[in-house]
Amino acid sequence: MNPDDRLIIPKNTVRILQKYDFHFSKKLGQNFLIDDHVMDRIIKGAGISRDDCALEIGPGIGTMTQFLGENAGKVIAVELDKKLIPILEDTLSEFDNITVINDDILKTDITALAKEYNGGRPMKVVANLPYYITTPIIMELLEKRAPIESLTVMVQKEVALRMQAKPGSKDYGALSLAVQYYSRPYIVANVPSNCFMPRPNVDSAVIRLDIKNRPDESVKDERFMFAIIKAAFAQRRKTLVNAVSSVGELGIGKEKITEALLSIGKSASVRGETFSVAEFALLSDELYQR
Numbered sequence: 001m002n003p004d005d006r007l008i009i010p011k012n013t014v015r016i017l018q019k020y021d022f023h024f025s026k027k028l029g030q031n032f033l034i035d036d037h038v039m040d041r042i043i044k045g046a047g048i049s050r051d052d053c054a055l056e057i058g059p060g061i062g063t064m065t066q067f068l069g070e071n072a073g074k075v076i077a078v079e080l081d082k083k084l085i086p087i088l089e090d091t092l093s094e095f096d097n098i099t100v101i102n103d104d105i106l107k108t109d110i111t112a113l114a115k116e117y118n119g120g121r122p123m124k125v126v127a128n129l130p131y132y133i134t135t136p137i138i139m140e141l142l143e144k145r146a147p148i149e150s151l152t153v154m155v156q157k158e159v160a161l162r163m164q165a166k167p168g169s170k171d172y173g174a175l176s177l178a179v180q181y182y183s184r185p186y187i188v189a190n191v192p193s194n195c196f197m198p199r200p201n202v203d204s205a206v207i208r209l210d211i212k213n214r215p216d217e218s219v220k221d222e223r224f225m226f227a228i229i230k231a232a233f234a235q236r237r238k239t240l241v242n243a244v245s246s247v248g249e250l251g252i253g254k255e256k257i258t259e260a261l262l263s264i265g266k267s268a269s270v271r272g273e274t275f276s277v278a279e280f281a282l283l284s285d286e287l288y289q290r
């Protein structure tokens with residue numbers, strides 16, 4: 001498409017918003033990107049080529065979708081807000097490799113999309129995510145093992161830092177462990193709030209998660225391990241023994257947890273925030289056995 005007509009140029013975004021009398025929904029996390037340097041870093045960071053099928057979550061008025069249409073072989077864009085669908089028909093009319101679907105990404109059958117549009121092969125997710133549901137979207141894709149090879153997504157900076165945090169740091173928690181169990185995360189770019197219209201009241205970052213074919217740790221029961229992790233971080237100031245034993249649903253007493261910790265060579269006074277994924281896997285297998 002003619003670069004002068006792209007929506008990434010703020011005046012073109014304004015023109016489309018006025019043409020359709022579109023009003024941003026704060027509730028749906030609508031902050032549209034208007035910075036071409038950031039867009040360039042996202043597209044390059046995602047490593048999108050004509051061999052790829054890109055899945056965009058929340059195309060908005062189609063700003064990133066236009067770039068994906070130019071760089072990917074196929075683009076599927078899932079947008080929840082039905083008011084945006086006629087706008088997308090207009091702004092993406094030059095492209096014959098883009099399919100827009102009006103649906104909630106949390107209810108979309110991604111496996112069916114990969115089958116229909118990519119011969120069942122994994123897709124690359126590229127998105128400026130709606131911040132009110134960033135974590136549910138990422139966790140849904142990771143836990144369900146959706147057919148995806150990487151996610152390159154704009155998120156709140158604070159969330160990006162949590163995803164790639166290492167044991168012992170203040171940002172480390174259940175999200176870091178879950179993301180790092182399923183993928184290898186790295187931050188592609190930091191993005192200030194003036195790159196969006198309207199400006200969000202937080203800073204943002206683009207993070208890429210490369211999905212592992214299989215986790216580095218083998219664990220007997222993933223769900224059980226993540227229940228232990230959740231319990232350990234629900235009260236992160238407490239020792240692991242106190243935090244995990246205080247979760248009634250798990251029904252694991254202090255003695256059992258102490259024994260399990262000692263048998264994997266750890267002290268009974270450790271806190272969850274110092275434990276790596278591998279250590280949580282060991283502990284959870286030990287508790288599972290007992």
Ligand code: SAM
Pocket residue numbers: 028029030031032033057058059060061062063064065078079080081084103104105106127128129130131133
């Ligand atoms: N991609 C556009 C851009 O970069 O300018 C818009 C990004 S905006 C931050 C997030 C988009 O996600 C909005 O268009 C919003 O309507 C959409 N959205 C919100 N919740 C959604 C959901 N559950 N499923 C799909 N799209 C959703």
